[in-house]
Amino acid sequence: MSRARNNRPAPYNPPKCWVGDKHKICYPDEETAEMSAALIEVEHGLPSGTLSYYHCEYGDHWHLANSPDKYHRH
Ligand SMILES: [Zn+2]
Secondary structure: OOOOOOOOOOOOOOOEEEEOOEEEEOEOOHHHHHHHHHHHHHHOOOOOOOOEEEEOOOOOOEEEEOOHHHHOOO
16 A cells, blocks of 8 residues: 555544443543534534533543533532
């Protein structure tokens, strides 16, 4: 397989982990999670603050949560 010229950036393939019964994308730090949340809100026309983010309890990374109340237990 030759990977000669490829002007396109390689698709970002973020790591994921199981949270509850689904895969969730892992963000390496709070800043990235915050930025991604803002980006997704814009893309989907959601009011700012719809998405929240939280530190994963299974690893040193962050996840987005679209229903903040669900993840409020601490
Ligand atoms: Zn995780």
